[in-house]
Amino acid sequence: MKNPNELHQNPNELHQNPNELHKNPNELHKNPNELHKNPNELHQLLSERFGEEHFEFHQDEKAEPWIVVSAGILKDVAKYLRDEPGLEFDTLMCLSGVHYHKEEQLGVTYHLDSTSMKHKLILKVLMPQEDARLPSVEQIWKAADWHEREAYDMFGIRFEGHPDHRRILCPDDWEGYPLRKDYQVQPYYQGMKVEY
């Protein structure tokens, strides 16, 4: 049994692992807006680094532009975006699963934000509906942990490499993925009628 005092030592030590790469908070607001990059420039940078064939830039007047990334290199792209000086996407604002019913595809949208450089980026990954798998970015942004579990719970998207890949909002033995467009509620759960 460990001595309680040992456990208490330095709270900062407990957190070393995932986050060493972040800046000191006082540096956060040093950079004025001049350095921030628009999605077009970011697409250029990514294409140069990883090869053009992995990215598809999508832009129209109706929505903010986004970049479709192939699932295979997602983790490398995420690490690059977080760690590269000048990009520094330190926060994953939101991660959402989407079911594109007509296309028979599932998608995941990543909304990234850089608190120091003040720029944002939207990444999308598309997968076939029958075999929806992609690498987890939980090791890059811890914020993805619960968001990915939610996307798995609601859409049945598997995040490979996630350390705690369980349902989060529905019970563990719930059947089906509620936010898919073709979802049918199970008639009974543990002997209880579900429809009301």
Place this chain on the structure above:
Amino acid sequence: MKNPEITLEPPVDAGDGLVAQQMVVNMGPQHPSTHGVLRVELTLDGEVVVKAVPHIGYLHRCFEKHCEQMNDYTKVVPYVDRMDYVAAMNNELGFAIAMERLMGIEVNDRVEYIRVIMAELQRIASHLLAVGTFGLDIGAFTPFLYCFIEREKILDIFEKASGARLLYNYIWIGGLMNDVPDDFRSDTADFVKSFRPKITELNDLLTENKIFVERTANVGVLPAKVALNYAASGPMLRGSGVKWDLRRDDPYSIYDRFEFDIPVGTGEKGTLGDCWDRYIVRVREMEESLRIIEQALDGMPDEGDVQEAIPKKIRPPAGEIYCRTETPRGELGFYIISDKSTSPYRVKARAPSFVNLALLPAISIGSMVADMVAIIGSIDIVLGEVDR
């Protein structure tokens, strides 16, 4: 039901023929300090927490599926009320702004000013609840009652305007449900005047209370870099010393017209980012909200139809948007995909409590079991928003 496996370390000999072993304790889901139905599975080594696993979903209503099947965007507004039910105005504002950006609607100044006043009053009401129950959790009963007296006054103002005390359905897409009553301006001004001295009173009662400080300083320390990596927001992030507030850093509505400070934690009573820092950020934010309300009352135009921009039929163009606003708990984001029909194709609510609660395991390991109550209280979660 399949239970996740629990593995404990093997028992150890503690001398004198005694054997010591880790123990698993369930905190909640029915526990007065979990502020709703949250279950935390704690693995304890004596009194020290070695592992904490939050289990959520007890209030899950699948808000997002409801939105898709509602067949009318206006019907979504009452649903967002029910996410963060102690700060309903801020949720409505977030959703309304997201929809207005998607549809390109501009609202007039009277609407903007009323919205800001409502949102800031709601922020004060929500922080009063957070601060009051935080004290209550760790044994200070009296400040809780003082906070609720003040919160009642705000709810009265809301009731006069919207008819409801908790779930208002007041801020609509493109405007407001109705104009504020004639005495709204004087009521709000009276409240601002009477509330300032009460903050001093609260500080005397709770903030500087030795027992309270002992229970909260150096407890649940959250370093800034960890907070950012977990995408924490609101007082949770600012308590760790990061000056980040969407009202200033990603302005929406008319917040760029007001002057206000962004209070951050400084580690005054202990370590930077401890429970006391998160607490004091909330108290100081109430003062800043009062400043905003005063300026907004001065600038609010007397004329203007609050319903002039409300569309007859809400049918946004095909497209998508992610729009975020600052609620009392942090960054509330709405990711809306429209397929040109009368209901959204997909709505994702990025609830601040959901994201902030994910930090609980990271900041509670190594703390005493009694401190868990303080740590959960300092995160200020609303389970309606966590589970949606």
